[in-house]
Amino acid sequence: MTAQISTLGQLLSAAGTQWRAYDIGRRITKIDKKQFAQIEGTLIPYPYPLAGHALIAIQFWDNNATLDPYVWFLKLPLDEQSKLVAASRDHFANMVLEALGTEITGEQAQGKLDNNPYVFTPNANKLAAFNALLKREINRPASQYYEYAELYFAGKLPENAWQNVAVQGLADFAFRLEHSHNAKNLHSVWSSLPIQVKQPLSAMLEHVPTGTHLSKLFYNDCISALRNKQLDILICNLRALSATKAQGLLLQATDLILADELANEADILLTLTGRCWEAxxxxxxxxxxLDKAAHNTQVDGLFTSIFADLVAIPSLRPHVLSILRAENRSETLSRAIGRLFS
Structure with a gap:
């Protein structure tokens, strides 16, 4: 990289753009510029690592922009301490400079980074959620699918209309709960939604910090699903609850789930690990x-993958490592830990 440009933040600023960065690997979370600069300078670890990488969305636009912003979806490797591998970041930035110079917006930029090894395409749910968030944050209209979804949750469409509700419409609805009567309407119909709607909607709600009223509903439905041994319904409600502003409800739900036999299910353990890591x-x-994961025999390597996921998260790493020294472990957990180093 040039002497003047040594970080992505500097590259974006040198190109005359306004920009924002988001984690898009776990929960879609804005990363403020000061924190992003510390990440780029390897002063702090990446806070939301996923499978050894930072999955970052960078939204940028020039000051005269009339169109929607441009977005880079980047998958950058992290080291064993979850710090950014600066050489890979430099490689990406050099490729941008070689392909585009600092003219990174406009028609000439289209398609120039399609084969870049650090550019990736998020899955359909993440793309829909990010698009919904982006349009809300820049005060642009929601997609063409939003109105139909809004009508569906307001009960103004036939019962079988759920088959025509688009994933993007669900995302727009989830990110606009504060609009009109959306939150109230969702509260009214959530428990009776068909699973075909509840599952993709919960995949959007896991990125939305819901308030206490809706969070209590998700919490109560978690308890009901536990009582009735409804695994799929439990997972939907846990995902919908995972980003709640009412963290106490999430902690209570997590404790009740871990005390239940459904916590022996691999899908529950993976949902708790991937969506509720703050708990x-x-x-x-x-x-x-970790003890539940060690005892699970449904999925080969489940304990290893859960341990690797949690130990990479900077806020959890000290707690995970301390369990390696714990004396009151079950024999099964001790054997599972031993296999990590064999």
Missing amino acids: FNEQSRLFIL
Whole structure:
């Protein structure tokens, strides 16, 4: 990279753009510019690692922009301490400079990075959620699918209309709960939604910090699903609850789930690990999760993958490593930990 440009932030600024960065690997989360600069300078680890990478969306636009912003979806490798591998970041930025110079917006930029090894395409749910968030944040209209979804949740369409509700419409609805009567309408119909709607909608709600009223509904439905042994319904409600502003409800739900036999299910353990990781800053809760994973025989390597996922998260790493020294482990957990180093 040039002497003047040594980070992505500098590249974006040198190109005369306004920009924002988001984590798009776990929960879609805005990364402020000061934190992003510290990440780029390897002063701090990446806060939301996923499978050894930082999955980042960078939204940028020039000051005269009349169109929607441009977006780079980047998959950048992290080291064993979850810090950005600067050489890979430099490689990407050099490829941008060689392909585009600092003219990174406009028609001439289209398609120039299609084969870049650090550019990736998020799955359909993440793309829909990010698009919905982006349009809300820049005060642009929602997609053409939003109005139909809004009518569906308002009960103004036939019962079988769910078959025509688009994923993008669900995303737009989830990110606009504060509009009109959307939150109230969702509260009214959530428990009776067909699973074909509830599952993709919960995949959007896991990125939305819901308030106490809706969060209590998701929490109560978690308890009901536990009581009735409804695995799919439990997972939907747990995902919908995972980004709640009412973190106490999420912690209570997590404890009740871990105490239930459904916590022996691999899908539950993976949902807790992937969506509710903040709950495991409490070491006793983390201990129970890892013990359940060690005892699971449904999925080969489940304990190893869950351990690797959690130990990479900077806020959890000290708690996970301390369990390696714990003396009150079950024999099964001790054997599972031993296999990590064999």
